[in-house]
Amino acid sequence: xxxxxxxxxxxxxxxxxxxxxxxxVYGFRCLGIAEKILDFDDDNSSPVYVWHVQDDILPLxxxxxxxxxxxxxxxRHWILSEREFNENIFEDISDIFQIDAWGPKKLxxxxxxxxxxxDLVVSQNNRNLDTKISDVEVKVDKVLNSVTLTALIELNxxxxxxxxxxxxxxxxxxNVKLWDVSGIMLGPNSEKHTKKWSYIEDPWSKKIYLxxxxxxxxxxxNLRKINPLPNSWENIxxxxxxxxxxxxxxxxxxxxxxxxxxxxxMLEWWRVDxxxxxLESSYAQIPAWILMFEDGGEKILHGRNGQTYQIDN
Numbered sequence: 001x002x003x004x005x006x007x008x009x010x011x012x013x014x015x016x017x018x019x020x021x022x023x024x025v026y027g028f029r030c031l032g033i034a035e036k037i038l039d040f041d042d043d044n045s046s047p048v049y050v051w052h053v054q055d056d057i058l059p060l061x062x063x064x065x066x067x068x069x070x071x072x073x074x075x076r077h078w079i080l081s082e083r084e085f086n087e088n089i090f091e092d093i094s095d096i097f098q099i100d101a102w103g104p105k106k107l108x109x110x111x112x113x114x115x116x117x118x119d120l121v122v123s124q125n126n127r128n129l130d131t132k133i134s135d136v137e138v139k140v141d142k143v144l145n146s147v148t149l150t151a152l153i154e155l156n157x158x159x160x161x162x163x164x165x166x167x168x169x170x171x172x173x174x175n176v177k178l179w180d181v182s183g184i185m186l187g188p189n190s191e192k193h194t195k196k197w198s199y200i201e202d203p204w205s206k207k208i209y210l211x212x213x214x215x216x217x218x219x220x221x222n223l224r225k226i227n228p229l230p231n232s233w234e235n236i237x238x239x240x241x242x243x244x245x246x247x248x249x250x251x252x253x254x255x256x257x258x259x260x261x262x263x264x265x266m267l268e269w270w271r272v273d274x275x276x277x278x279l280e281s282s283y284a285q286i287p288a289w290i291l292m293f294e295d296g297g298e299k300i301l302h303g304r305n306g307q308t309y310q311i312d313n
Contacts, residue, residue: 008110008114015034019033033049048078048100051079056082059086061089081107083104116287116303148284150287150304152304152306153301174300174302175226177282181199181243187268199243204228243272247272249270252266299311
């Protein structure tokens with residue numbers, strides 16, 4: 001866990017300076033001092049003492065916080081706790097210290113965000129992730145060279161906007177398909193051109209859209225992959241039908257005048273010959289989160305469109 005925090009902060013250009021004093025505070029470990037924490041919402045530039053509280057059966061108590069406050073130096077502190085706690089345990093020392101305390105849910109969400117941003121690379125042999133952070137599930141990617149698209153939404157902003165900030169979440173990847181398409185375009189005067197395209201079939205949103213290399217997430221995390229509901233994938237015939245209006249295009253007709261100069265006139269259609277279409281697919285992934293509700297229900301939050309979908313359990 002300690003190394004995980006260091007790796008995430010290092011990826012965000014935050015350096016933890018070592019603490020040379022020995023603080024005998026039971027249950028609290030000082031990881032170091034940071035000049036600035038990018039993940040804080042305020043603009044305070046004073047140094048921050050970073051603390052880790054290891055997992056335990058019992059919640060963090062007010063008495064433990066009071067004992068901790070007796071010996072600690074500095075004014076500003078960031079406490080990363082794997083133990084649950086009530087916010088009111090900091091009330092008596094709020095006029096002495098400025099404390100940002102994260103419980104296990106927010107801590108695991110922060111780690112999950114780092115994984116999906118690519119700040120923290122998770123692999124089967126990576127020992128940096130403490131197995132106690134159960135919200136970050138790791139699964140070996142069995143599909144070599146599969147493509148993962150970048151997320152377009154920010155999880156915490158979405159949860160705040162939907163009044164779900166206390167909801168527990170789990171980062172995952174949802175399966176889509178990347179289609180390599182080639183075929184012949186038929187133009188005016190029986191002209192023919194062979195073209196190639198790449199499209200994403202997203203069975204969650206029931207949409208097909210052009211694939212862009214700039215959307216690729218580098219250092220894709222090896223997270224659990226979730227399939228869409230049964231019968232969500234398009235068959236080849238329906239896929240071709242849906243691709244047709246996306247592939248057809250209009251282009252200016254080019255004519256040569258008497259001075260051998262090219263002159264653009266009217267727009268003319270180039271239409272795909274569906275009989276010549278060749279399609280090859282491979283699986284791709286989109287970052288997503290499982291939203292875990294208090295009643296035990298779960299939904300998938302799509303990382304690119306911000307919509308929620310049912311999970312096939």
